[in-house]
Amino acid sequence: MEPTTKFIKVRCAKCKNEQIVFDTASKEVHCLVCDEVLAQPTGGKAKISARVLEVLE
Numbered sequence: 001m002e003p004t005t006k007f008i009k010v011r012c013a014k015c016k017n018e019q020i021v022f023d024t025a026s027k028e029v030h031c032l033v034c035d036e037v038l039a040q041p042t043g044g045k046a047k048i049s050a051r052v053l054e055v056l057e
């Protein structure tokens with residue numbers, strides 16, 4: 001059975017930093033360089049506000 005949660009590599013729209021976030025984040029995820037919000041919790045899948053580069057298996 002395939003897991004329903006994944007890690008996602010995203011790129012910050014503001015500073016172009018790449019980092020990995022959890023697709024069901026329960027807290028806001030901020031860019032480690034410029035502090036821009038990359039993901040917001042929604043009670044299920046997080047709302048990703050950065051460019052998704054890759055879904056990691």
